[in-house]
Amino acid sequence: MSTRRATIADVAREAGVSPSTASVVFSGKTPVSDATRQRVLAAAESLGYTGPDPRAASLRRGRSGIVGVVFEEHLGRAFQDPVKILMMDGLTESVAGMGAGLLLLRDRGEAGAPSLTSAPVDAAVLVGCSGLLRESLDVVRARGIPVVVIEGDAGEGIPRVGLDNREAQRQAAHHLRGLGHERVVIVALPVRSEWPGGWIDESDHVTVDVTRDRLRGARDVFPGAPAYAAAGSFIDEGLAAGRVIFRDRENRPTAVMAQSDLLAAGVIRAAEEAGLRVPEDVSVTGFDGIVVDGLAPYELTTIVQPMVDKGRAAGQAVVAMLRGDTAASISFTCEFREGNTTAEPPR
Amino acid sequence: MSTRRATIADVAREAGVSPSTASVVFSGKTPVSDATRQRVLAAAESLGYTGPDPRAASLRRGRSGIVGVVFEEHLGRAFQDPVKILMMDGLTESVAGMGAGLLLLRDRGEAGAPSLTSAPVDAAVLVGCSGLLRESLDVVRARGIPVVVIEGDAGEGIPRVGLDNREAQRQAAHHLRGLGHERVVIVALPVRSEWPGGWIDESDHVTVDVTRDRLRGARDVFPGAPAYAAAGSFIDEGLAAGRVIFRDRENRPTAVMAQSDLLAAGVIRAAEEAGLRVPEDVSVTGFDGIVVDGLAPYELTTIVQPMVDKGRAAGQAVVAMLRGDTAASISFTCEFREGNTTAEPPR
DNA sequence: TTGTACGCGTTATCAT
DNA sequence: ATGATAACGCGTACAA
Numbered sequence: 001m002s003t004r005r006a007t008i009a010d011v012a013r014e015a016g017v018s019p020s021t022a023s024v025v026f027s028g029k030t031p032v033s034d035a036t037r038q039r040v041l042a043a044a045e046s047l048g049y050t051g052p053d054p055r056a057a058s059l060r061r062g063r064s065g066i067v068g069v070v071f072e073e074h075l076g077r078a079f080q081d082p083v084k085i086l087m088m089d090g091l092t093e094s095v096a097g098m099g100a101g102l103l104l105l106r107d108r109g110e111a112g113a114p115s116l117t118s119a120p121v122d123a124a125v126l127v128g129c130s131g132l133l134r135e136s137l138d139v140v141r142a143r144g145i146p147v148v149v150i151e152g153d154a155g156e157g158i159p160r161v162g163l164d165n166r167e168a169q170r171q172a173a174h175h176l177r178g179l180g181h182e183r184v185v186i187v188a189l190p191v192r193s194e195w196p197g198g199w200i201d202e203s204d205h206v207t208v209d210v211t212r213d214r215l216r217g218a219r220d221v222f223p224g225a226p227a228y229a230a231a232g233s234f235i236d237e238g239l240a241a242g243r244v245i246f247r248d249r250e251n252r253p254t255a256v257m258a259q260s261d262l263l264a265a266g267v268i269r270a271a272e273e274a275g276l277r278v279p280e281d282v283s284v285t286g287f288d289g290i291v292v293d294g295l296a297p298y299e300l301t302t303i304v305q306p307m308v309d310k311g312r313a314a315g316q317a318v319v320a321m322l323r324g325d326t327a328a329s330i331s332f333t334c335e336f337r338e339g340n341t342t343a344e345p346p347r
Numbered sequence: 348m349s350t351r352r353a354t355i356a357d358v359a360r361e362a363g364v365s366p367s368t369a370s371v372v373f374s375g376k377t378p379v380s381d382a383t384r385q386r387v388l389a390a391a392e393s394l395g396y397t398g399p400d401p402r403a404a405s406l407r408r409g410r411s412g413i414v415g416v417v418f419e420e421h422l423g424r425a426f427q428d429p430v431k432i433l434m435m436d437g438l439t440e441s442v443a444g445m446g447a448g449l450l451l452l453r454d455r456g457e458a459g460a461p462s463l464t465s466a467p468v469d470a471a472v473l474v475g476c477s478g479l480l481r482e483s484l485d486v487v488r489a490r491g492i493p494v495v496v497i498e499g500d501a502g503e504g505i506p507r508v509g510l511d512n513r514e515a516q517r518q519a520a521h522h523l524r525g526l527g528h529e530r531v532v533i534v535a536l537p538v539r540s541e542w543p544g545g546w547i548d549e550s551d552h553v554t555v556d557v558t559r560d561r562l563r564g565a566r567d568v569f570p571g572a573p574a575y576a577a578a579g580s581f582i583d584e585g586l587a588a589g590r591v592i593f594r595d596r597e598n599r600p601t602a603v604m605a606q607s608d609l610l611a612a613g614v615i616r617a618a619e620e621a622g623l624r625v626p627e628d629v630s631v632t633g634f635d636g637i638v639v640d641g642l643a644p645y646e647l648t649t650i651v652q653p654m655v656d657k658g659r660a661a662g663q664a665v666v667a668m669l670r671g672d673t674a675a676s677i678s679f680t681c682e683f684r685e686g687n688t689t690a691e692p693p694r
Numbered sequence: 695t696t697g698t699a700c701g702c703g704t705t706a707t708c709a710t
Numbered sequence: 711a712t713g714a715t716a717a718c719g720c721g722t723a724c725a726a
Contacts, residue, residue, distance in 0.1 A: 051486065060719080081429075103448050367706085
């Protein structure tokens with residue numbers, strides 16, 4: 001006996017039907033008489049045939065059912081960010097509707113690692129990628145593989161999914177202004193990758209779109225507000241920033257605008273540490289609208305962004321492009337939400 | 348002119364070489380004279396050929412370079428667990444060494460969603476799957492696709508990667524016993540999926556391996572210690588459990604053993620809330636050895652498990668099986684680490 | 695409803 | 711170093 005695995009042709013032969021009929025029994029694309037189906041299934045059973053080989057099917061179909069998700073950073077780090085997780089959630093859901101799954105990829109793939117060019121993907125979603133991986137991108141686009149970018153810019157002709165960051169942040173600033181705040185400090189996201197954390201001034205070039213736009217929004221209302229850019233969106237980074245900010249008891253701000261909820265949570269902790277009450281002594285705002293594990297009883301005053309919707313929209317754009325339609329860029333609108341971490345400034 | 352994309356055959360023809368030679372230029376499997384290479388590359392350039400189609404290559408090679416990772420739960424939820432994230436980290440790393448990427452899959456795939464059976468995976472890693480998806484598993488194994496399970500049991504003949512949960516937890520218990528503790532309460536992980544949280548007793552059947560083994564380890568030293576099983580491994584769940592536990596000021600325990608660091612962090616918060624100092628009034632132990640964002644200045648007394656190594660081991664098992672070797676199950680040893688959250692009981 | 699015929703794009707093998 | 715040949719396993723027009 002031969003040692004090779006049974007193919008659909010073997011099954012067809014055994015069942016006494018043509019290969020195409022057997023194929024149809026498994027794919028269900030065309031009605032098949034019950035008797036024939038039984039015979040084919042029986043033959044498959046007896047031959048130990050377990051269904052079409054996905055690799056061969058994908059060659060024939062020209063589709064693999066796989067969407068690549070490309071991250072700029074170490075995957076472990078990307079998954080520490082609840083915002084990205086929720087985005088992945090929406091993405092998973094919408095590509096699942098198309099029968100596709102997500103393949104995890106990094107942009108700066110080490111040698112031998114799977115890359116956008118070597119993986120059998122039907123489409124790609126770039127997360128926060130700011131135009132690195134230019135070559136792979138060209139290859140992929142030349143192949144006609146649809147590409148979508150979330151919170152980033154990959155150049156001309158690539159649809160983007162983003163937020164009205166500036167307007168949203170401006171709204172939070174207005175809220176503080178309305179309460180009477182004047183001395184405000186901003187705790188920003190990193191201004192570029194590998195940023196170690198620290199105060200930033202005019203001379204610092206902000207390469208991360210999100211950081212820059214939210215910064216502008218805040219300064220539309222509080223021009224010249226000092227900004228401390230954290231090393232990442234983590235509670236501990238917010239804590240570190242908060243410690244620096246509250247250190248000088250003389251020039252202490254009455255409000256801190258953080259560019260993420262995690263940073264805000266850290267700032268609150270720093271405030272407590274410094275013996276300040278939130279919001280009586282200092283107001284704090286966040287950005288994202290996530291549930292921060294362990295932050296209760298505080299309810300952050302924040303900007304709620306549609307994280308899941310962002311992922312979903314990216315998925316839908318992919319689906320549309322795969323159908324041959326063109327997908328437009330889309331910018332979501334955030335919603336301001338008042339919690340119990342902002343109040344009038346102390347007198 | 349034809350509208351179809353150029354294939355490697357077209358390139359070969361254009362360059363005046365055989366298809367196999369052209370193929371070799373791209374794969375680099377065999378030395379090629381420089382002149383030939385240039386000619387092929389030039390032909391590819393002029394035809395807009397961007398390299399071999401991964402789908403066709405994977406059919407021919409019999410390998411797709413994709414490893415499926417199957418989760419029992421909603422992906423969004425799985426990624427909230429730092430332990431799983433770090434495990435994914437190790438897994439990513441070790442399969443990358445083989446040139447493979449990770450495809451995210453769920454076990455109870457909704458209709459039309461990508462499943463273990465329809466995805467072109469070379470191997471599969473099951474995470475905490477307790478024997479659901481039996482049918483898909485049979486199909487996959489019949490195909491000769493290697494399968495490995497992390498922290499779970501998928502039946503006979505499937506290599507497992509796990510921990511010495513019982514022994515490790517027993518060690519932490521000994522530490523507390525040595526300090527003089529006698530009234531200990533356990534805060535456990537869920538006893539089954541969909542568990543709402545609550546006290547458990549003998550009659551409750553613990554279906555989750557990890558929970559059961561750690562519970563046994565604790566009770567090896569403190570027989571009959573009461574156990575409250577949380578609804579999940581989150582700080583807020585630990586907080587909820589802690590509130591219940593510290594409510595009764597008369598019968599308050601002198602130590603709480605949590606089955607995860609996140610739960611422990613919540614318990615500490617509950618203790619603070621109840622006006623108890625850690626570790627002076629109550630000792631708390633965790634499990635995992637993760638960095639809990641925002642827990643400083645506490646350093647948890649805990650059991651450090653090799654999360655990344657677990658993922659890496661699973662990846663290596665996969666690689667071995669793909670080579671045709673057999674992979675054995677492996678159980679990692681945890682390491683006890685004393686922090687500043689345990690001390691002698693108050694007198 | 696079933697069968698025929700062909701192509702999907704590559705790469706391994708072996709000979710030259 | 712290069713070339714000829716033969717799969718790899720399947721899906722789908724189209725005809726019957």
